Amino acid sequence: MSRPVRASLIAIGVLAMVAVGAGAGAGIYAAFAPTKTTTVVEDTTTVDHSQPASVASGLSINALYQRTYQGVVDITVATSQGLNPFGGTDTGEAEGSGIVYDRRGDIVTNNHVVSGATSVRVKLWNGRTFSGKVIGSDAATDLAVIRVAAPSSLLHPLTFGDSSAVQVGDSVIAIGSPFGLPETLTAGIVSAVDRTMQSPGTDTNQAGYTIGGAIQTDAPINHGNSGGPLIDAFGRVIGVNSQIESESGGSDGVGLAIPSNTVKNVATQIIAGKPVEHAYLGIGVQDSSSPAGAEATEVLPGTAAAKAGLKSGDVIIAINGQTISSGADLSSAIDVHEPGDKLTIVFVRDGKQHVVTVKLGSRNDS
DSSP: OOOOOOOEEETTSOEEOOBTTSOOOSOGGGGSOTTSEEEOSSBOOBOOTTOOSSOTTSOOHHHHHHHHGGGEEEEEEEEEEEEOTTSSEEEEEEEEEEEEOOTTSEEEEEHHHHTTEEEEEEEOTTSOEEEEEEEEEETTTTEEEEEEOOOGGGOOOOOBOOGGGOOTTOEEEEEEOGGGOTTEEEEEEEEEEEEEEEOOOSSTTTTTOEEEEEEEEOSBOOTTBTTOEEEETTSOEEEEEEEEEOSSSSOOSOEEEEEHHHHHHHHHHHHTTOOOOOEEOOEEEEEEETTEEEEEEEEOTTSHHHHTTOOTTOEEEEETTEEOOSHHHHHHHHHTSOTTOEEEEEEEETTEEEEEEEEOEEGGGO
């Protein structure tokens, strides 16, 4: 049996799929500037030349693997590519990873792994394969939930940790299906926290939103790791591997994971059958150095920011007592709240500090 042709999703939201039976094109990444973030439709594996031989202040790497690998699944997705010149329908396949979330059969993965799927197959740790159904997704955070009708005895949910407690230098492992090789483990450290990345959604109402609080790792991540877990030294999922920064298209030691706190929030809403809602302030921002903070480049009419009297040029320096030093800080601070929450915002306008109370809106309503 020939291996399925795999596809890469570029962060700007273009899903490059290849019809099964056709050769995969080479050099797809060369068409994009090296500074672009590449989202991997398949497993993401990040490896660094200096990765540790064992996990410090926690379990050994082998013990971590034995504790968690049964909670990681391989996902194969079929998509329709439309009619071909010969009157038939071209199909494509992509492969990614997923995390068993509960014994009911709910599996968390990336939205870009299952977007446009006509069928989904989920392979468990013991090789058994089940049909999966996408029960919900959120393109804005690049997350989705698949459900499989598998015996609960075969399902081993992983424990999700608190991503806000993650620190630079923490040891981590990634498990997934890079290049179609299921149950692959790679190890490294947390390289940075509170990074931001853009959602690769194809829906114009969802694409390009900032995903805050992302965890950067040098644990090797490649095509096929997308949707798989980033796990800390105690076996807790602290993120869902989603994107890589790469000039070559392969792992260059800069992987990005959606933080577990975001994952839990979104997955809970999807599983409950509710539309996923995101708190929305309604401004465009850029970093400010004088004063340090998040400068509003635009304030959209009718939004929470506009109703509170914020204007373009205002520099937000604190929210609810938390210092805001950049646009990324602001995004992360808003992401942990829900629509309707009231926040106290301190901002600087014309050299003077001002304080306003903002009632956050919903991104869905905007």
